[in-house]
Amino acid sequence: MKNCPHKLIVFPHNADLDHLGAARCMLLMNPDAAMLHPVRFHQNTWDTARRLDWFKTIKFENVDFASLQTVYLVGITHLKQNQEFIEAVAKFSPHIVVISDRSATLPFPVEAELCDAMSLTAWLVNRLRDKQLHFSSEDLQMFRLAVTEKTWAGLSARIKAEDHKAIAFLDRQTMQPGRIANTVVLGMHEGQTALYRQMLKNIEDIQPGYWPVTLIAIKVSNLVQDIEPVVDAIWSDISPPVLLLILTFGNFTRVWCRSSISQIDFRDVFADFRPGRMRNWIHFSFSGAGHEQNRSRVLQHLEKNLQPDLTAGDIMSASPQCIDWHASVRNAFDTMLKFNIMSLIVMQNGEFAGIVTRRDLDRALQMNLLDSEIGPYVPTSVPIVSPTTPVRVLKNLMVRYNLTRLPVLNGSEVVGIITTHELLRSLPDYLPLPHDFLPLAEQASLPTVAELEKLLKLVFSLRIYRVLQQIGRFAGQHGVNAFAVGGFVRDLLLERQNFDIDIVVIGDAMPFAIALSREFSCDYKVYDRFHTARIYLEDLKIDFSSARIEHYSDPGALPQIEFSGLSNDLYRRDFTINSLALSLNPEHFLELKDFFGGYNDLINRRIRILHSFSFLEDPTRLFRAIRFAGRFNFALEQDTQRAFELAINREAPEKLSLKRIGAEISRCLNEERPQQIVADLFSAGLMKYLSPEMLDADILPGRFKLIRSLIRRFKPLGEDIDSEAIFWTGILSVIRNDNTEKILDALGTPHSRRRLVLEALTVMKTVPAAIIKIEETDTTDLYYLLHELSLEAMLSLMAFSLDKRNARKILHFIMYLRGIKCEISGKDLIEIGIKPGPHMRRIFTHIIELKLNGSQFTREEELALAKQLYQNL
Template structure:
């Protein structure tokens, strides 16, 4: 006999999962190990959805396989737990709760963290084309809705939503679902709710408000879980724990909406479990008061510290010396884009000076006075472990916009009003659930991508990222995954360019991580960067930096800074996303500048109005990213490009940087579309004032694109410089003098310049001399030429016969060579010397004409013509 079972006091998720398992194991019997929740019993009595065996009718000795759904702990299986020790029984487990210590581990396990086990079974039925009946679809929907709070609980995943959509398509009846899921209270439940509220006590620990409510009942109360939800809705608290005494035992039901309290871990202390946001337990031989007292003690153990200063502060901080002149302070503020400067004397913090004070001092003529003379010396400060809630109160009550974080007299960080607002907003979203007031997209603020990191990256890469976080923790540093890999992770694109930024000593971090990975580490102390090289992976590590530009289009000056400043120095919002790697907050997405919004809206947006002034190549980069991802430039970004052109900022841009940017654009995008967009913005004029994307040039570029696509398809292993080829095509429309000027502007390396000039100059000659139907002539004309010149000639010719001849050369003729070698000629008795070259030339020509097809033919020819005498 095969048995399908679930947990005692079965809910709709258990019922749905058992019935779905029956479709997968059609020869198995379904049996409940104990009672069912009242609503489940009512449903079975009304609809009789399936046949269930009675537990007392099961001969345990005949059971050969046990399929357990929505449970994996022996204590939840009632009498059926004895089967676990019976030899020869196969155990298959399906559940959506994460594994815990002492869970059952057996032959087959499907444990995935979704909102409901019914979701897993819905996916299995769909994938195996075992489409459920309308009644089965309704029960599965009941299971998902009940377990996810009608898709409102934080544990809800996109897979749950997709599962419900599929079930609705298969005929799930939402009228039936709503009649069993709705939380209307009957008279008995209303009395119990009133008693719970009347007896409730609020515990405040580390800034979290937890309500503990107690009640007693002589008779059994079926489903008390929804009373906890009702209390959470009615009371503005972070968590609720209900203690309900009945029939000699105490039922604990816990709900939490605070990351700092994992109620599954809390309920483990009482022998229970569940999700971090919803869990329960049952205890015996204890009074309500004793259980409540124990609960209060355990809450102190399980409530993690909420965010403290070190979690939200910016570090390191831009400072100024006490005797710096006011004018110098003003320059520092402008250079780094800050509004407040801490003042340092003898390496210790002594006060603050704001931009407002500096500007007034300058207005009154005090530009040479010392900063200390105008500083605020009594501003409040905090330590690195000060709770953020306390910092909120201080900054609001004292109207302080900038909070220094001090340790042993040294300033180790700072918290601004923006940092504080972000924390408050995240807390507001978590508690208030904006989506209750209509249909709103869940805010991405504070989003955790740990699951995405695990699912999208190869196992080895994920392991390295986890290890990187642990190494950073050991150093007391913060580690972040940054750059294109984060952006592409959210876009669903593969990208294993792993860039890690460290708030701390990046080189030391790289050495320690490299040692653990047994990998080669190369350090660049001048820039605070390092490379870690493994067999198939390269990691780039950098110390968090800020930068400033001493003049437009100049190379930036770089200094050590915070992750926020490091991200701010990047080009566009979509490239400012970071993921924290430290163990405590592994996977936490950092988005200071609205990068996720612009990814959703498919928009390229610069970070600030001087972006193109500081680095004009960003205009070309903006077009490249827009074409690469199919995005648009924001209107403001477009206007800033026009302003940069009007201000002649691109004249200050070095040719080599412009050249490099063009080559990258040609390699990552469709160059024809990219150049068209560059032309629309007037950016081609930066290369040369006469460079116009007219119909002729567009045709040349399109033909080059098609030619390279053909070449790539046939010659995957042969590498050609595509960027240079497109540059050849782009400059081919200019005359010799203009082309020389454009090349001078772009300043390509000498070898590249020669290829470009040679290809344009010789292509006409090649096409003029190219014979038709003469493989020997074609071979000797083209074989000495670079493949770039040959491909360019093929692209620009309008004569399809010549295209065909060139393609035949590339595909067949250029590989042709004689069968015989010098060693063969020596064996035939011919003396070494210039004669060999003459023979090989004749043999090659005959092979090209097809008059000589084998090595024997060649030997005979050599013997007949060179050995008779």
């Protein structure tokens, strides 16, 4: 029998909860409408819909299309979403309304209601609110389920303002929490209902890794086949953050688990059991000895593999600065200024007594108490936490007691301090940022451990991965925290190879590196002054340093060093892109630590200092800023550019020795594009600190920018060419006054390079005039002019002193004449009876001249010729 509704609501194939919620909204707006029976629903959507009183549908074959006046297509925008219905209705002419978030392409004209929301239900709920329609508790619960599923509980990146508006409205409504679940329960068969009630009687709370886990572990006498409605009902009724269900029948155990906490992924926790996934549930089964033994097995696995909640030990700044109870207020002030910190741990008789902050000292200063003991003014009633205190507890303590700092004690030993900075960094973002504020606050998401593991194996090798893994495992076994830091981490994220591996150890790095070298059975070297060490692992050199804090007695001076925590160690770095760290300890292996936004700066290709006095504190950072900007094609961030210009205006590089300036320029000369970086050094006004004449890059020889390509041209020779010596030759060749040797000495130039540079500068004054007079066919004169010169000197001549015609003569010499030499030596001549003397030189010269003119001799022929020449003398 045909049904004759005038209005019809139609679902797409495979409709989800959002489509069901949208259909309910349309039904509330049009109470006289009917719903077409769906061809397919998502399983959870059908489980919900079939138990709702209002979900009454008509089948396709019972629709009287001729009587239809209005059709509402919920989320249908193209033919294949419900082809049978669309082809049928196209033969008639009802008014078609499409409710969707995108434009429709259908074979007939439609009225489009474009929803500016991710969830159709959210958009329609907001429209219904405008009409002041009443919602039942069941409707509100169903709407919440629909919007939550569609928007990923509000966490989707595509969520819009209308979605937020609906979520906020639904969160404010009073509704029975288990309404939908109870509807499901009422439809369960007797065995499911009995199981549901047994579960509710066996709820217990456990805290593995300080996480709030609700455990239900029961032994059943009858195995229930269709358990999914039961576990859904339990989840809906008690609404726990984390739920673990263990059901044992005989020796057979089934486990269902679910978490609303993003940090807990049960697929990883129970990976050994090869779990399956059903909607939001992770489930698996196994056989064992019995209920108690199987329960213990699951819980032991949970304890072992569930990453603990963040604790004070994970986020604290280790090795905080301490001061004695009897020290003066003035001493406390000086210590804070020295280490650029805002609080000090106060110790009395070797035990923790309290914390004094800069604000406390400012009050003492106002009262003229600078020379008083600090002890009487130290607040002592401060909550004390241990390294295992969860971050959630720290937050509660700070809010409750209005604190900005908390001391961390391991027994009676002060091991760290936590400020609001560390706490805020550690708190996860459960919701995406509002779109209106994204330009202000959006940061690039840090790569996950899995992504970094894949990247490490791709950029480097499995060997490097395993070495880092071994170092981390060794650190964990010895109760030490170790981190890969600096350029290695930066270049890994940029997918560039960098085998200069730097490891920071919280504590003293020297004994750790020595013990590790024994583990690896390799050599090591220690540097007592800086508490650093290096191990030599086959072809790898791995540097170890203690996490430390630096302070500068004067601008440009070398830093003084004391032990510190990781964040303080990274804060002393030159730029944010070099302040990244990778945890190596097994429990946090390859977790990226980014305290200062370095990863975001890498993504945005910018160089940024960590504080505004950075360039004044260490002017060598001016050279490094230019070098890194040139190497990575980055730009200086706005405040960094302003600080750079301020340091130049204040002549900060004048504080540097010529040796330190030369070392920074040398590093620039070893980059892939040294000519561009040197030009940038000129533009920044930094080269004048090498010599006052260095004001403009135009002063350099015209072919200075071609040195790198010139050197590459001679790479097939297979000889080591000191490119830095050639670059320095070009730079120093433009200095007018004759103090090149003094400059090279002041630069601390290695002896071998110093000799090459001086040789090149000397021949650049003498060889050009001589080589012009030599004809291209005169190989003998060309040979004797050049044969004693180093390859670096000849390349310097070609680059800086000669025109193309005469440069070709040197090229001809290098390619064809430079290798010509005698096969015999003076010792060979003595052995055949020729007495030592000047005639030996004449013999060698004669043989070489014959070779230059095309003759070729074996060693025996050279000996015979030498004997003949000697007899003819």
